[in-house]
Amino acid sequence: MAQFVLVVDDDERFRDLARRLLESCGYAPGGDAGNVAEALRCAAASRPDVALVDIGLPDSDGLELSRQLTGAPYRVRVVLISADSDATSAEGAAAVGADGFIPKSELSCSTLRSIIGDG
Template sequence: MGRNVLVVDDDAAFRSLARRLLITFGFAPAGEADSVSAALAVVGSLRPDAVLVDVGLPDGDGITLAGLLTALPWRPRVVLTSSDADAATPEDVERSGAAAFVPKDQLPNAELHLLLGD
């Protein structure tokens, strides 16, 4: 398996789908979180190489979370995602330090190995 990836999304069905997609691309799912607070609680112990973050989370937004994650000492790569193709602008991505924003329906065709690192 390749790099470890944490999946942060409030939809359990999507987290399951993302986990399978990551495995298909050769990544190792590091864990899951369903909110900003849950992600912040586990990221230090999991130390993922990369994080797939939903923009819309129940206790905050994924763009702000991405900024917190990319500022961690080991600088995990972050890819933002959403079912809303307009949920994050290029400026949001740049400001947060994320590698990219990929709408959920485009994830299967995305260059995840380039976005999340290999």
């Protein structure tokens, strides 16, 4: 059974691209959101297996969202993403309960599978 993945990014074009990539990798898009508030509502309603979360969001940040999602009463694995490939982002991901960090330029089926497994 395919894992449902919630895509959280304030760039609608990137969300569309990520959804298409997820489908091509065998994952099932489990909704999308442009900010933290939408993401929390969508996650509560759809209970995704994984959330692909941009670090830079307009109403807070992906680090705080990761803390909230990983503390939810249902299990959500979080993968943080960012256009900024700063090495400290990977360290920050672990500190907030995320399963990993992927620079947007390196987002691919193989990088996703290396963190969350097969779709």
